[in-house]
Amino acid sequence: MADIVVNGRPRDLTGVPPHTNVLDFLRACGLTGAKEGCAEGECGACAVMVARPAADGSGTAEWTAINSCLPPAAALDGQEIVTAEGLGTPDALHPVQQELAVRGGSQCGYCTPGFVCSMGAEYYRADRAPAGDGDRYHGANGFDLHAISGNLCRCTGYRPIKDAAFALGFPAADDAIALRRGSAAPPVVATELRDDEATYVRPAGLAEALSLLREHPDAVIVAGSTDWGVDVNLRGRRAGLVVAVDRLPELRGFAVTEAELRIGAALTLTEVDRRLAGRVPLVSAMIAQFASPLIRNGATLGGNLGTGSPIGDAPPALLALEASVVLASAEGTRTLPLAEYFTGYRESKRRPDELITEVVLPRPVSGLTAFHKIAKRPFDDISSVAAGYALDVVDGVVRRARIGLGGVAATPIRARATEAALENRPWTEETADAASAVLAAEGTPISDQRASAAYRAAMLGQSLRKLFAEATS
């Protein structure tokens, strides 16, 4: 057991219960800047910065903002954290703190340390550069407002926070936190933290992980803990054994060939987006709408598929792309088309002793793709309906149509009847309208607090019309 370095000072993990999250650990250390607002990764009041390997794979470090309420403290064994307290003091404010303070960016102040850390990570983003006049969501200083879209403020209405973000300059040459990026991120250490009831293990490699899973079929597998952390915090769930797979090198590969893309299941969504670099617009579009950066900096494709949620945002896109998942166990590996993977509500063909190691996308990718997400709020919300489209339109005719849907059945599904209603037909408004009627009847939408069944069905019926209108406008 090593320590967590917090604001430059090692903090001992000995005796910390395995289910204790990073937030409670920090607060028990006397660092009460990070706050609990929701305990489910939705408000960002607990955000902190961690030193991670640069998402582009370059080998240096970058400061990444995460929700500290979700991962257990054990997950950051050996890692480095900076909190709002570590960025500056009242007598020596950090530039981010200075801009927020003087512009009225804090009112009650409770969400503020989290905003400071999310803004801090974007302030230190290595490729942030002046960007002309900017736009609604981008400052002339290259600040991407989406970076703080996972932070909620109930007081200000956000305008002064936006102004503070867009007023930021660039780190000074002697800024120690900026300089830290120049060397490698802390190495990942194999960890075991246990108490009388529970054990948290970070195995050193895939073989050890698979052998643990074979011995403990009831173990909970976690990557970013963005789902499990919610269960622990809100539902009081506890596990005898938690196995962390998010930093296993075997799950963090990324390979591009003529025929396919192989994406490591434990790359964070942020990393996936950066590595894909726009090669698969449908995945980029999906990730841009997936929760918030604070979540995407922890969440993985493997986790999104592993939980099997019918309202996960990745499956509709991946189904449309005809993705496959690679499952590994101590016995070997197998590859399953994603369309055959889901078997029921939060159930799949993955056996308890299996890990998702990779997601494979065939190439080339269809020319006409789109991701439609229906939610109450454009930023950081959960879908009531999601649809992923991948269409090949050749000489005005739909040669191939693949449509994945979420939120309309117990599992993510392919809209096969709609695909059939599109294929080999001219790509016209008439075809889109006719296929829309088919799409409106796909799945078995229900009414819940997010949307009525009637609205969900209506959104299916509208989605293809919207796709056609936007593709041909």
Added chain:
Amino acid sequence: MTTVAEPVGSPLSRRPHGAVVGAPLPHESAALHVTGRALYTDDLVGRTSNVLHAHPVQAPHAHATVTGLDVAAAYDVPGVVRVLTAADVPGVNDAGVKHDEPLFPSEVMFHGHAVCWVLGESLEAARRGAAAVEATYAPLPALLTVEEAIGAESFQGAHPTLARGDSAAGLARAARVFEGVTSFAGQEHFYLETHCSLALVDENGQIFVQSSTQHPAETQEIVAHVLGLPSHAVTVQCLRMGGGFGGKEMQPHGLAAVAALGATLTGRPVRLRLTRAQDMTMTGKRHGFHATWTAGFDADGRFTALEATLTSDGGWSLDLSEPVLFRAMCHVDNAYWIPDITVHGRIARTHKTSQTAFRGFGGPQGMLVIEDVIGRCAPALGLDPAELRRRNFYVEGQATPYGQPVRHPGRLASAWEQVIRTSSLAARRDEIDRWNARERNRKRGIAVTPVKFGISFNLTAFNQGGALVHVYKDGSVLVTHGGTEMGQGLHTKMLQVAATALRVPLERVRLAPTRTDKVPNTSATAASASADLNGGAVKDACEQILARLAPVRDALGDPSWEELVAAAYRERVQLWAAGFYKTEGLSWDAATMSGHPFKYFAYGAAVTEVEVDGFTGGYTTRRVDIVHDVGDSLSPLVDLGQIEGGFVQGAGWLTLEDLRWDVSDGPGRGRLATQAASTYKLPSFSELPEQFHVALLDEAHEDGVVYGSKAVGEPPLMLALSVREALRDACGAFGPAGHSVELASPATPEAVYWALTAARGAS
């Protein structure tokens, strides 16, 4: 040569040259906020030793009798120290001031009602202990919606009627009469900091409760009556709150009492902090309302009469439902002269959390009704809604339905005309019409709405404030006042008032935490009036001190502040003072719903433009322009923040925030379905208007208020009605001219989709 104008106004409102009030200062705690050093109640736990943690046992029924409560198994859980039940209460088992809120109930009145509390060495131990308590229940029928309560005639509290003239005759002489029903949802406060109390007992039995409360004096009162102690045995302190918005006006009391009871029984500090889900399922929210109305207009589109019945959803107990209803009824007129009017009010009793104060306190609900009436009637009257609104504005000499003359109605007209001009409303209206004619799948809408909001507590007695100002021998100044800081910048303003009144630099003044043993018998920090009340009291205390210093100053010639104070001390001059302020000229008769309840009105107007996606009902707010009346601002940066923040919070209520209870007949009946940030969505960056222009109304000196200022906390929230009306306008653009759009509230994308679909289908 420059001429310096003589200060204007009354002795209270006159602002001296070089005043510190009026400077655009950041929040006085901003440097602490941004560095994570600002302490909130729960941050004190790690600085307190031997703390016990409290966890509730929440009932899984909307309505039930508690038939058994076996707590023995909880004591078998390692770390459980004590279970608190009704039998432990030495005083009154009640969390409120109406004696209708048993703290430990024998009858469960809403899903999630806490029937007992478990104290543990850790929160984990307390949680497990609570899970081990064996509670049994006999379920009873439950009413969940206002409509169900109306059907069952389940009401509570007053049934007031506010009337002027003869509304039946007014309707009879109308050229056009319209009827409608307007129902709309409540709102969760979602202060980022959930409720929290930390209670300690000293060697002499003195209780000290640190609480996230907007009303420390009432928290003290309830803790005292639960413990059976006089008030002098209880001290309540509030360092600051991580947001309040009215949700911490009455709701903290019972929670503080549980912590204090636990501390009394165990002799150890007790921390009670609600999780988000507990906070959302146990504490009250903004009242949703159901309104029926009949409105008459003359041939020129002027109101002849209005008849309305407002039924609020009070939840299980009265709490603040009566004053919220009164304020709703006093704001049904909003900015409009309605000669003959009858408004009935009643409070539904439902099996939900006890709904409570929320920024605007009924004002938003009353105004929503009249703006909905106008928004729905304008197309049928063939009038632009903006013109219909303007035509009905109060003018000088007219009075509200409750008989209070409307002072300075010209200021509303000024704000209205200014915002129409600065927003280029007319040109943009034309541009939008052209855009809408061109675009099939997306439509834009624009609307302008006014706000007239009465400032003061309806109940006259609450309109008093207190302060304690100490000047120390070194010239430094410590100010304590009766108001609490929840982010609204009250402390910043009070520092500015003290520095202005004493004529010392701001740096010489420091603010102490709000405590009931410093300033007693305070009113809630509520009704937007805290700067008026506490500012008046701080100014009074400072002026008492200055008056005592005057002879010393005269004797010394032109001393520095430090020389003056040191000399005064040597001459045995009292260097501290208790200040007091009460708002003059108020009256209110709740029986006849008439009088002069408000010191003045705050005015504002907003223009909002939205764009709606016809495929989904999704929308964005493209631009907002606001002109708002804050008098002569005490602190312009603070006031700007209140206007912007209030507007966005109001827009959240009206468009996004969607409280849903399980109203099925299944086993979950009564359960709050949206009890987390993942299901209850607040405005985020995506709801920030793309362009957001806020101006303060010029020449707005208010001569009855401290340094000429006006209250700002609540009124701007209602400017967000312009968002709802802009959405209505955009939905209407999908249909034929003259179509009256009915829009649900909140106007979520789903609600907007149904409204625009109806417009498309209209002939």
